[in-house]
Amino acid sequence: MIKNNVAEILKLDGLFLEEIKLKGWVRTFRSNRFIALNDGSTIHNIQCVIDFENTPEETLKRINTGAAIFIKGTLAESQGRGQSVEIQVSEIEILGDSNPDEYPIQPKKHSFEFLRENAHLRVRTNTFGAVMRVRSKLSFAVHQYFQERDFNYVNTPIVTGSDAEGAGEMFRVTTFKDNQAPISEDGKIDYTKDFFGKETNLTVSGQLEAETFAMALGKAYTFGPTFRAENSNTTRHLAEFWMIEPEVAFMDLNGNMDLAEDFIKYVITNILEKCKDDLAFLDQRLTQEEKNKPQAERSEMSLLEKLKFVVENNFKRVSYTEAIDILRNSKPNKKKKFQYPINEWGADLHSEHERFLVEKHFKCPVILFDYPANIKAFYMRLNDDGKTVRAMDVLFPGIGEIVGGSQREERYDVLVEKMKALNIEEKELWWYLDLRKFGTAVHSGFGLGFERLVQFSTGMSNIRDVIPFPRTPQNADF
Numbered sequence: 001m002i003k004n005n006v007a008e009i010l011k012l013d014g015l016f017l018e019e020i021k022l023k024g025w026v027r028t029f030r031s032n033r034f035i036a037l038n039d040g041s042t043i044h045n046i047q048c049v050i051d052f053e054n055t056p057e058e059t060l061k062r063i064n065t066g067a068a069i070f071i072k073g074t075l076a077e078s079q080g081r082g083q084s085v086e087i088q089v090s091e092i093e094i095l096g097d098s099n100p101d102e103y104p105i106q107p108k109k110h111s112f113e114f115l116r117e118n119a120h121l122r123v124r125t126n127t128f129g130a131v132m133r134v135r136s137k138l139s140f141a142v143h144q145y146f147q148e149r150d151f152n153y154v155n156t157p158i159v160t161g162s163d164a165e166g167a168g169e170m171f172r173v174t175t176f177k178d179n180q181a182p183i184s185e186d187g188k189i190d191y192t193k194d195f196f197g198k199e200t201n202l203t204v205s206g207q208l209e210a211e212t213f214a215m216a217l218g219k220a221y222t223f224g225p226t227f228r229a230e231n232s233n234t235t236r237h238l239a240e241f242w243m244i245e246p247e248v249a250f251m252d253l254n255g256n257m258d259l260a261e262d263f264i265k266y267v268i269t270n271i272l273e274k275c276k277d278d279l280a281f282l283d284q285r286l287t288q289e290e291k292n293k294p295q296a297e298r299s300e301m302s303l304l305e306k307l308k309f310v311v312e313n314n315f316k317r318v319s320y321t322e323a324i325d326i327l328r329n330s331k332p333n334k335k336k337k338f339q340y341p342i343n344e345w346g347a348d349l350h351s352e353h354e355r356f357l358v359e360k361h362f363k364c365p366v367i368l369f370d371y372p373a374n375i376k377a378f379y380m381r382l383n384d385d386g387k388t389v390r391a392m393d394v395l396f397p398g399i400g401e402i403v404g405g406s407q408r409e410e411r412y413d414v415l416v417e418k419m420k421a422l423n424i425e426e427k428e429l430w431w432y433l434d435l436r437k438f439g440t441a442v443h444s445g446f447g448l449g450f451e452r453l454v455q456f457s458t459g460m461s462n463i464r465d466v467i468p469f470p471r472t473p474q475n476a477d478f
């Protein structure tokens with residue numbers, strides 16, 4: 001069966017049908033004859049040639065950029081350049097008008113800032129159409145990877161009473177009305193009277209709940225929205241983003257690193273096969289954009305080269321301690337070019353350091369492991385040295401941290417000690433501690449920020465341009 005969409009029609013290649021029916025939107029209309037029609041099925045438009053002498057003036061006037069139309073016609077070899085086939089239109093109907101004086105998405109170059117303000121319409125542009133099709137294919141590949149390997153998809157709660165990362169950057173969930181929250185004797189808001197009878201927030205991670213599934217079903221993964229109220233106005237942070245979190249019983253940190261690397265390579269290989277046209281377009285777009293940058297800032301590889309490079313090369317595995325030595329002795333550190341100078345072991349790494357390691361030093365994706373315990377979350381397994389934990393971060397060019405994960409502390413006593421030291425209440429996480437009381441075992445997992453993966457895969461420089469409707473400080477439109 002031939003599907004009536006542009007993607008399928010362009011694939012016909014020589015097999016010309018008697019009659020084609022298509023619905024889509026006008027991208028451009030020129031010389032009162034040539035409509036570039038797009039229906040979203042592909043980056044490509046199909047040229048529709050109308051017989052303007054026999055088309056009423058009234059109709060011609062309504063063929064404007066953005067209008068929804070129905071056309072009937074025959075497929076023919078194109079006379080013009082730029083396309084191999086075109087549709088000779090016999091019938092045209094305007095389904096939905098688009099007033100050219102009002103429609104913001106005109107056929108010209110718009111800035112990404114302007115398009116963010118018109119996020120409800122930006123997916124009609126080539127760039128955003130391509131990005132969102134790639135995003136969709138990536139989502140499916142994520143499920144495919146885990147499902148093929150017998151992981152169980154678990155839907156962890158979005159409203160939660162615990163702070164999984166212990167970072168305290170959470171959005172409160174409450175039904176208390178403005179200024180009407182009951183106050184208890186100690187002068188604080190009395191959350192026992194709130195909807196859930198306790199303080200609740202939007203989750204920052206599904207990890208803790210996913211661990212309960214790993215410790216029963218062996219292999220589990222989440223793929224859902226997570227929320228962080230950090231006031232970071234960067235090109236890599238969102239207040240609402242999607243995270244993929246696999247969690248596996250009886251797997252140690254080495255297995256975790258293998259899993260992360262294999263997983264990322266799989267999903268990128270998958271889109272290289274399935275999104276050829278969109279990636280070719282995004283590749284050219286990025287090359288064009290890079291031309292406007294000073295030579296020193298230009299990437300040495302094109303988008304497609306970067307994607308292939310990631311798939312074909314091993315990620316470099318380096319301990320935090322080694323990385324600190326490299327950074328301490330690096331040129332930018334000695335010349336005081338880093339905003340946060342690296343002086344001693346124990347320093348937290350910032351994006352500038354991560355990107356130096358990946359882009360300048362190793363020139364490939366890097367997995368850093370065995371971080372100092374005091375810069376990482378409470379649940380990470382303490383090493384025998386008593387000062388580092390079995391943590392790992394996967395660092396990517398242009399992105400910095402794309403994955404954060406660890407082997408989990410499976411020893412009850414050690415975990416309780418750690419929680420005490422960090423003032424994390426046992427009664428809040430009694431159920432999490434139970435996993436260490438009953439049938440505890442080595443287990444590990446990681447979190448991959450889906451938008452950072454889409455950013456890398458599409459070469460978009462701002463994370464706000466790879467999620468349909470970005471939520472960031474001072475911005476929750478649409």
Ligand code: 4AD
Binds near residue numbers: 164206237241448450
């Ligand atoms: O490193 P993070 O904070 O790790 C966790 O939340 C663990 N519970 C994951 C786990 O082990 N199951 O976050 C994981 C990843 C980061 O590496 C980054 O890719 C992404 O989530 N991320 C963000 N993406 C967009 N906007 C933000 N504000 C992000 N914060 C983290």
Ligand code: MG
Binds near residue numbers: 401403
């Ligand atoms: Mg992290």
